[in-house]
Amino acid sequence: MQVIKTKNQLSLVLTEERSKGCNIGLVPTMGALHQGHISLIERCVQENDICVCSLFVNPSQFNDKNDLIKYPRQPEKDAQLLREAGCSILFMPDEREMYPEQDTRVFNFGQLEEVMEGVYRKGHFNGVAQIVSKLFDIVQPNKAYFGQKDFQQLAIVRKMVEQLSMGIDIISCPIVREKSGLAMSSRNTLLTLEQKEKAALISKYLIESFTFVSTKTPAEVIDFVKKGINAEPMLLLEYFEIVDGTTLQGIHDWTDASCVVGCIAVYCGSVRLIDNIVYKNAD
Ligand code: AMP
Numbered sequence: 001m002q003v004i005k006t007k008n009q010l011s012l013v014l015t016e017e018r019s020k021g022c023n024i025g026l027v028p029t030m031g032a033l034h035q036g037h038i039s040l041i042e043r044c045v046q047e048n049d050i051c052v053c054s055l056f057v058n059p060s061q062f063n064d065k066n067d068l069i070k071y072p073r074q075p076e077k078d079a080q081l082l083r084e085a086g087c088s089i090l091f092m093p094d095e096r097e098m099y100p101e102q103d104t105r106v107f108n109f110g111q112l113e114e115v116m117e118g119v120y121r122k123g124h125f126n127g128v129a130q131i132v133s134k135l136f137d138i139v140q141p142n143k144a145y146f147g148q149k150d151f152q153q154l155a156i157v158r159k160m161v162e163q164l165s166m167g168i169d170i171i172s173c174p175i176v177r178e179k180s181g182l183a184m185s186s187r188n189t190l191l192t193l194e195q196k197e198k199a200a201l202i203s204k205y206l207i208e209s210f211t212f213v214s215t216k217t218p219a220e221v222i223d224f225v226k227k228g229i230n231a232e233p234m235l236l237l238e239y240f241e242i243v244d245g246t247t248l249q250g251i252h253d254w255t256d257a258s259c260v261v262g263c264i265a266v267y268c269g270s271v272r273l274i275d276n277i278v279y280k281n282a283d
Pocket of ligand 1: 028029030031035036037039040145146147148149150173174175176177183184185186
């Protein structure tokens with residue numbers, strides 16, 4: 001695996017590979033890698049000649065400075081995990097390399113950014129679009145891999161690719177969970193053992209709520225999940241919404257959309273966790 005720190009070097013190497021007819025896959029990450037990330041890498045390795053993993057903790061997508069400071073970092077361990085997973089190139093730029101000057105671009109994703117994460121993390125998706133569009137420009141991948149765990153992010157990235165006619169295939173990959181059901185996240189390393197146990201209740205309620213789809217209305221399911229989470233003193237619910245998986249707008253009836261997803265954000269201590277469950281899928 002090659003470790004590359006500059007855009008120019010990465011462009012040079014990838015231009016050479018492309019001229020040989022190689023397909024390029026990209027997995028953007030912020031590091032502190034776990035099995036969720038590795039599942040994306042493995043799929044990227046399988047489906048492309050070259051797998052590029054970017055590791056960059058992107059300041060412009062953090063609306064909370066403290067969250068950025070305490071974000072876990074373990075670059076050496078990450079490099080080892082990527083080597084073992086068969087990744088071809090680790091792109092690990094520093095901040096000056098990605099933002100030689102302030103990025104003032106403002107994206108407009110309409111109603112997709114006016115709900116859920118867009119409400120509670122102001123500017124977050126603009127930062128995501130800034131960094132992902134830069135990475136897409138540099139790497140020019142055929143395919144890019146994103147996890148369904150960040151369901152709204154996937155919708156935003158798809159929209160950006162469409163708006164900018166980037167012609168990149170966005171591949172969505174299923175959520176990888178701990179044995180307890182807790183969705184894997186780099187932020188889980190910030191939880192104490194007790195908090196981790198309590199955090200597993202988030203997926204427990206989501207999975208249980210799935211069994212009510214035929215007997216309860218979306219509003220009743222929302223009520224069930226909210227009550228369950230709120231009954232646990234170590235958890236603080238930020239939102240739980242049942243939405244159309246394409247428009248991300250709330251639904252009133254299960255028949256209102258062909259893809260229906262329940263998205264949740266919960267604080268466990270000072271750690272903010274997100275998760276979701278697909279109640280109904282178009283395909
Ligand atoms: P991050 O490093 O948190 O920015 O995540 C990088 C990519 O990995 C994103 O596309 C995430 O959606 C994805 N990802 C993070 N956690 C998981 C998980 N538990 N299962 C599947 N994909 C994940």
